Amino acid sequence: MTAAIRRNGTPGDDPGKGPGDGAAHALETRVGADGRLTLALSGDWRVRHGLATTSAVDAVLDRDGSIRLVVCEDGGLRSWDSALVGYLLRVKDLCADRGIAFDTGNLPAGVARLMALARAVPVKEDAARGDTARSLPERLGQAVLDGWRELDQAVSFLGEIVLGLGRMMVGRARFRRVDFLMAVEDAGARGLPIITIVSLLVGLTVAFVGAIQLKQFGADIYVANLVGLAMTREMASLMTAIVLAGRTGAAYAAQLGTMQGNEEIDALSTIGISPIDFLVLPRVLALALMMPLLFVYSCFLGLLGGYIVGTSMLGLSGPAYVLQTQYALTMNDFWVGFVKSIVFGMLVAYAGAYRGMRAGRSAQAVGVAATSAVVTSIVLIIVVDALFAVMTNLLGI
């Protein structure tokens, strides 16, 4: 009956080892005279011992074309898990390709049941998706279209906010006062410590850099002009805006993004409350209100930084420094920075809210939204700052 006997172990299986030393799985193939191949399985067919290859069975089937039936046999199977099920499924496929019948024989009933379960639902063919390589023009075109759609959405969102502001003016926008006050507190009072540090240090730095140059031709006192102009026109509004973009804008994006993921925003829409009015307006208003106040605070600290350098390092007298600052600055310089800070505040809130409301519904999407909120804010701030520089120059302010 037994025409050929062949032993096959795993690659790491040392033949010298007895069956009890954790030598993994073993397979014996017997070809019967009636075209029947018996696979006697023994040992531990466990995932932790690695998966078996079907090459031995494949070789036997290749050699002997008369085999019509493959039957498994429990030849001392100690334990098994998915490794055995996976192996037998591959053998079964091998047999199916050659039109050979397959039977699990006297293996534990669970093996056959799991094999049946794995094949109970056919593979969803159209579900698999490959990476289709796309040509450069196609990718470029797609990028342009995506960019256009992005711009379209961003402008629509801006329009929605403006409409919301309009509704608020006529008293029809609905949001909770407490939300607004919390946004004010978070953006304003809680932002003071970091604004203090950043502004004071910027004032100090500008004064230091200026002092080194101005000292060379004895114009030390003009440090006051430099610090005063730099802080009021540019640095104070720019630095507060960038700090708030990282601090508050990112937080807005993360909050709204998480709400989006929890379907909280859908819930608002279904009960007829505009998410723009309810969630975005209080935040935009809070930042538009707090940013100018922070700007004034930042200006003061920047000037203080300059004063410290001027009086301690350059030996200027305190009253002379203050007088020189008064002489150098006009109210126009202050208003330029003040107006800019209102605009920057709205930009930061807009970018944060936009990225948050457009966030995907996963944990990763919230992170992406927060990051892109900061990037978008800073880019917008720099661009708008440049526009202001050109306009004030043209208008001679």
Add this chain to the structure above:
Amino acid sequence: MSDPTRAEPRTAPRDSPRIEVDGLTMAFDDFVVQRDVSFQVPTGDIFVIMGASGCGKSTLLKHMIGLVEPAAGDILYDGKSFTAADAEGRAVMSRRFGVLFQSGALWSSMTLAENVSVPLSQYTRLTRDEIAELVSLKLALVGLAGFEDYYPSEISGGMRKRAGLARAIALDPDILFFDEPSAGLDPLSSRRLDDLILELRDSLGATVVIVSHELASIFAIADNSVFLDAESRTAIDGGDPKSLRDHSAHPAVREFLTRGEPRT
């Protein structure tokens, strides 16, 4: 060559309890959720933790898998204390657990295949192709063959749950924990999930612990149960749910199991 994660063959004697909960008291600070809960789960049983919403069913499950520390009492697996074990010992024991969380808890930044492959690449030395094969097998077992490259956000809630199950059985666990497997599923999907749980228990020989208040599902699959009472804050009864429904000494248990409707 003893491997503590796989010390027992699958044909462990049925009479030795796989899980013992001994005098467990669960509390958050001063608030006691349940007091002095004790029960045993025999190997190969499907065991249901029942009770009204908010009575501490899910909290009990979290204690059993080590996410929350008990205020008092002990939990033993195969006679070894889980509560007293150090971090190392717990890690070894919990490698035998498979847990399906209420909403699947799939990692949203990974595809289904990547989700299922994480435990495999963490705890086995299989090659990438071997892992891919096992991942496909697990997904096929839960009826999701072909969905390897989908992200959790792209599939339905029922499919997410099944994908979570595929991840839970990735390492062929001895003990499966399910937190409200039928919550949020339609009756047919819920029934299919029950069948799948039964099938996996029968073929893998795993012990299954389920938190549930779905009566249909409880009667269909449970061998054994414990009832946590929200009023008295302790386990007041346990046993085969069908006989509890008819013969429990506690009116609260009978009422729960008959939905408060008079039995005809």
